[in-house]
Amino acid sequence: MDDMDDMIALIEPSIPSLRRYARSLSRDASEADDLVQDCLERAISRWGQRRRDGDTRSWLFSILHNLAISRWRRFQRRGRHMAIDDVTDAALSLPASQSDGMDHADLMRALASLPPDYRAVLLLVGVEQLTYAQTAAVLGVPIGTVMSRLSRARERLAQLIAADSVIPAQRAHLRRIK
Amino acid sequence: MSAPRPISEDDLQAYVDQVLDAGRQAEVADYLRLHPETARRIDGYIAQRDALRAALAPIAEAPIPPDLGVRALAEARRARLTAWRPAVAAAMLLCLGGVGGWSARAVFTPPANGVGALAREAVDNYRVYASDDHRPFEMGAAQKADLVRWVSSRLHSPVEVPDLRSAGYRFIGGRLVTTPHGPAAMFLYDGDGDGGGRLAVMVRPMKVEKNTAMSEQSDRGLDGVSWATDGIGYSLVAPSSPRSLRHLGNEVRRQAEATI
Numbered sequence: 001m002d003d004m005d006d007m008i009a010l011i012e013p014s015i016p017s018l019r020r021y022a023r024s025l026s027r028d029a030s031e032a033d034d035l036v037q038d039c040l041e042r043a044i045s046r047w048g049q050r051r052r053d054g055d056t057r058s059w060l061f062s063i064l065h066n067l068a069i070s071r072w073r074r075f076q077r078r079g080r081h082m083a084i085d086d087v088t089d090a091a092l093s094l095p096a097s098q099s100d101g102m103d104h105a106d107l108m109r110a111l112a113s114l115p116p117d118y119r120a121v122l123l124l125v126g127v128e129q130l131t132y133a134q135t136a137a138v139l140g141v142p143i144g145t146v147m148s149r150l151s152r153a154r155e156r157l158a159q160l161i162a163a164d165s166v167i168p169a170q171r172a173h174l175r176r177i178k
Numbered sequence: 179m180s181a182p183r184p185i186s187e188d189d190l191q192a193y194v195d196q197v198l199d200a201g202r203q204a205e206v207a208d209y210l211r212l213h214p215e216t217a218r219r220i221d222g223y224i225a226q227r228d229a230l231r232a233a234l235a236p237i238a239e240a241p242i243p244p245d246l247g248v249r250a251l252a253e254a255r256r257a258r259l260t261a262w263r264p265a266v267a268a269a270m271l272l273c274l275g276g277v278g279g280w281s282a283r284a285v286f287t288p289p290a291n292g293v294g295a296l297a298r299e300a301v302d303n304y305r306v307y308a309s310d311d312h313r314p315f316e317m318g319a320a321q322k323a324d325l326v327r328w329v330s331s332r333l334h335s336p337v338e339v340p341d342l343r344s345a346g347y348r349f350i351g352g353r354l355v356t357t358p359h360g361p362a363a364m365f366l367y368d369g370d371g372d373g374g375g376r377l378a379v380m381v382r383p384m385k386v387e388k389n390t391a392m393s394e395q396s397d398r399g400l401d402g403v404s405w406a407t408d409g410i411g412y413s414l415v416a417p418s419s420p421r422s423l424r425h426l427g428n429e430v431r432r433q434a435e436a437t438i
Contacts, residue, residue, distance in 0.1 A: 008248045015246055016238035023237050027420075034424040037245055041391060044252050071420075107229055125195060126227040127234055132197075147188050154191070154223045161226070 007047050010056045011040065017057075017128050018064055024111070024123055025068040035071070039064040058134040061124065065138050110160035118153035121146055185209045190216070194223045245428050254391040258293075290358070292387035293411060297395045297404040299357040300380040300413035303364055304400060307353065308378045308415070315351030315366050325352050329363035329381075335410060337381055339365050340430040346370050347377050347426070357382060375417040379430060384411040392427050403427040407434060 018036050026032035042063050050059055111119060117139075124135045125146070132150075136143045185206055192198045193206040210217040244250070289295045307314055317325040322339055330337045332354055339349055347367035355364045362382035369375060388409040395402040396418065403423040404413040412430060414423050 004249070004252055007252065011248050015242055015248075016240075019240070019242075019246075020234050020237040023234075030425045031421060033243060033246060034422040037251075037392075037424065038394075038422075040246060040248060040251055041255070044248070044255055071422075104233055107233055111230070122230070123234075127230050132192075147191060150191050151187050154194070154226065155219075157226055158219075158222050 007044065011043060011060065014057045014060050015040075018060060021061065021123055021128055022064060022068070024119060025065075035064065035068060038067050042067070055134070058130055058138055061128070061130065061134075061138045062140075065120070106161055110157055113160060114153060114156060118149055118156060121149040122153040122157065125150055190220055191223075194220060194227060251391060254389065258387060258390040291385070293384075293390050293393060293404045293406055293413075295359070296357075296380070296382065296384070296406075296411040296413050297393075297402050299355075299359075299362065299382075300364075300378065300402060300404065300415045301395070301397050301400055303355040303357075303362070303380060304378045304415040307355065307364065308366055308376050314376075316353035318351040319349050321351075322349070329354055329361075332361045333363060333381070333383055335383055337363050337410075338433070340379055340433050342367055342377070342426060342429060345426055345429055355380065359383075359385065369416075375419075377414060377416040377423075377426070380413045380415070382411055384409050387411075392424060392431070394422065394424065405431065407431060410434070 015036070018039060019032060022032040022035045022039075023029065026035055039060065043060055046063075050056070111122075114122070120139060121135060124130045124138060125132065130138065132143050132146050136146045139146065182205055189198065189202065189206050193203060193210075196203070198206065210220060289298070317328070326337065326339060329352065339352065342349070347369050350366050350368050352363060352365040354361050356362075359382060362380050365379045365381075367377040367379070369377060384406045387406055390406045392403050392405040395404065399418055400415055401418045401423055402413055402415045403426070404411065405427065406412070412427070412434070414427055414430065416423060
């Protein structure tokens with residue numbers, strides 16, 4: 001029983017951030033939660049096999065990430081296009097909750113159009129605040145790769161946002177003419 | 179005084195993430211003061227990081243749905259393992275008993291019992307009936323009440339037809355199907371959205387593995403999710419799609435638990 005309580009105490013705090021990360025790997029909220037449920041079931045069944053000295057949070061992120069990858073591969077093998085590239089505006093759109101300079105919809109659209117490897121690094125480092133070493137472990141790549149992807153991802157996202165923010169102005173202009 | 183270490187792109191990224199030690203952080207800040215072009219770029223990255231955190235925060239702040247409760251998932255798993263133990267013990271006794279030829283075979287064949295067998299039977303029945311263009315079901319949606327009475331009496335337990343309209347699946351009819359463990363009920367649904375093919379929900383009593391967590395299966399173009407609750411096994415089967423059937427499984431399970 002104590003074992004179970006320990007496990008719950010170590011896993012539960014990560015669930016909100018697992019859901020948030022899963023959302024960027026899925027097309028909608030329910031698919032994201034399916035992924036998290038899979039991840040939790042796997043974590044529970046492998047609880048005894050995890051490295052005691054490793055940290056639970058990045059271990060959970062690795063499981064989640066690998067499950068997402070194997071799902072995409074399964075569907076790609078069947079000749080379907082799905083996966084992270086299909087993440088649509090609708091999937092990532094959320095109730096607007098902020099009023100600072102960057103337009104929410106533009107930001108989500110830009111994020112969704114990033115290559116998946118870039119998006120993963122950007123979110124794991126910038127939002128989930130994993131260390132570079134933890135991120136490297138989750139993604140199974142060297143730290144150098146994390147750093148170069150991070151730098152390119154930030155630059156690419158900045159360009160996308162800059163390109164996108166011009167469009168609403170043009171649209172407004174067209175509407176006025178009409 | 180030693181010459182300062184040159185500033186690298188990695189330093190700039192680490193500056194954004196605030197993971198440099200204080201000395202280096204100050205060196206990068208000095209560098210940025212002297213290089214306004216780079217400073218603008220780095221300020222943009224910091225704003226971008228903050229905007230992403232703000233935009234995605236509501237997902238992490240939303241209440242956790244019950245399907246993601248660690249305790250419930252862990253307890254379901256324990257129940258499943260406990261239910262397996264007598265079956266495993268029986269299989270070992272058979273081996274020891276010297277019926278070598280047959281029991282050895284059991285190791286290499288699909289599970290004969292439990293949720294694994296249920297999933298197999300559901301897929302087999304799906305292939306026979308659900309894909310039948312002429313007569314996929316014995317009793318249509320209009321005779322739902324008769325169907326429920328019929329299958330409940332044959333399964334010796336009350337069975338309800340899950341209502342999956344909210345998930346975009348319309349009940350079209352059902353029938354009794356055969357399994358090595360006796361009769362089972364099979365309910366068929368048509369998905370109305372694009373990509374929503376025909377869905378089958380198979381239900382039968384379980385002699386072993388009476389309570390299990392949901393597991394996913396995949397077999398030559400068909401996907402399934404299967405589980406057992408209080409001695410009743412459920413298996414959902416539909417043509418493979420990128421979307422897991424788990425959310426439909428959760429809905430069926432929720433309805434079944436609500437009627438108990």
